[in-house]
Amino acid sequence: MSTHRFVMKCGGSTLAALPDAFFEDLRQLQEQGTQPVIVHGGGPAINETLGKLGIESRFHNGLRVTDEATLVVVEMVLAGGMNKQIVRRLQQNGARSIGLSGTDGGLIRVKPVADADVVGLVGEIIGINTELIEGIINLGYLPVIAPIGIDGAGQRYNINADTAAGAVASHLGVDTMIVVTDVPGIMRTVNGEKSVLSQVTFADIEQMIESGEIYGGMIPKVRAAMSCLHGNVKDVLIVDGAMPRVLSRAVKDGNIGTRIVRG
Numbered sequence: 001m002s003t004h005r006f007v008m009k010c011g012g013s014t015l016a017a018l019p020d021a022f023f024e025d026l027r028q029l030q031e032q033g034t035q036p037v038i039v040h041g042g043g044p045a046i047n048e049t050l051g052k053l054g055i056e057s058r059f060h061n062g063l064r065v066t067d068e069a070t071l072v073v074v075e076m077v078l079a080g081g082m083n084k085q086i087v088r089r090l091q092q093n094g095a096r097s098i099g100l101s102g103t104d105g106g107l108i109r110v111k112p113v114a115d116a117d118v119v120g121l122v123g124e125i126i127g128i129n130t131e132l133i134e135g136i137i138n139l140g141y142l143p144v145i146a147p148i149g150i151d152g153a154g155q156r157y158n159i160n161a162d163t164a165a166g167a168v169a170s171h172l173g174v175d176t177m178i179v180v181t182d183v184p185g186i187m188r189t190v191n192g193e194k195s196v197l198s199q200v201t202f203a204d205i206e207q208m209i210e211s212g213e214i215y216g217g218m219i220p221k222v223r224a225a226m227s228c229l230h231g232n233v234k235d236v237l238i239v240d241g242a243m244p245r246v247l248s249r250a251v252k253d254g255n256i257g258t259r260i261v262r263g
């Protein structure tokens with residue numbers, strides 16, 4: 001029986017549309033002895049709730065400008081709504097799972113980011129309580145983690161979900177991080193033809209950010225990928241959640257979406 005462990009990041013762009021088959025695939029992987037850990041986002045749902053409350057969504061370098069009022073909504077949507085929705089869907093499809101926020105058990109320890117004067121209550125990760133994650137896995141449950149962090153004084157912080165997933169993958173020492181999103185991988189347009197790159201190196205990424213071919217929400221994904229590949233993580237794949245059996249294909253043959261390699 002394989003005990004392959006992987007971290008999967010699931011983006012808000014795709015969460016609501018994920019079919020039952022996606023969660024069924026996770027259940028089968030869990031039954032086969034694979035140990036998935038999920039870190040999720042929920043950016044679009046946060047924007048929607050903030051909008052209903054008349055609070056404007058503002059971003060700086062891809063990070064949400066987060067004041068105390070915004071943070072209340074971020075935590076409510078991520079740790080309340082999204083986290084519990086994912087756990088419910090996993091359970092409906094037969095997978096055993098437990099949802100946590102990064103504040104529970106000091107799971108994600110942070111300090112304020114360097115540009116806190118601009119982005120406010122956004123956390124830079126300084127530690128992950130891997131014992132807690134290991135404990136949940138050893139009980140036979142799949143951990144589902146919302147990207148909220150906590151500092152030594154008990155203050156909570158907002159964290160980009162790609163960044164949180166990369167840090168969880170690094171600290172847990174998994175081989176693979178799978179970033180599930182709403183596009184089939186990193187795409188490039190050549191002579192008017194759009195295609196998915198099966199592999200990109202760090203140098204390709206820097207060049208594509210520079211040229212504007214990688215932009216917006218793809219930037220934190222590739223940055224998180226590069227940062228965890230500097231540690232023990234061997235493989236980062238960016239894949240489309242709508243593809244049939246995407247996770248088992250990613251785990252078993254890895255020949256799907258875009259693979260990021262050091263190069």
Ligand SMILES: Nc1ncnc2c1ncn2[C@@H]1O[C@H](COP(=O)(O)OP(=O)(O)O)[C@@H](O)[C@H]1O
Nearest residue numbers: 011012013181183185186187213214215217218
């Ligand atoms: N080179 C690229 N290839 C594919 N998508 C890209 C690229 N550059 C930017 N993107 C954008 O990144 C988006 C995915 O990021 P985001 O919307 O933040 O997703 P998530 O909610 O899954 O984190 C894609 O929908 C696309 O608009």
Ligand SMILES: CC(=O)N[C@@H](CCC(=O)OP(=O)(O)O)C(=O)O
Nearest residue numbers: 012041042043063064159160161
């Ligand atoms: C600091 C920061 O920007 N936090 C993100 C957390 C959610 C997230 O990252 O969700 P996606 O993966 O769906 O984009 C935010 O507030 O939107």
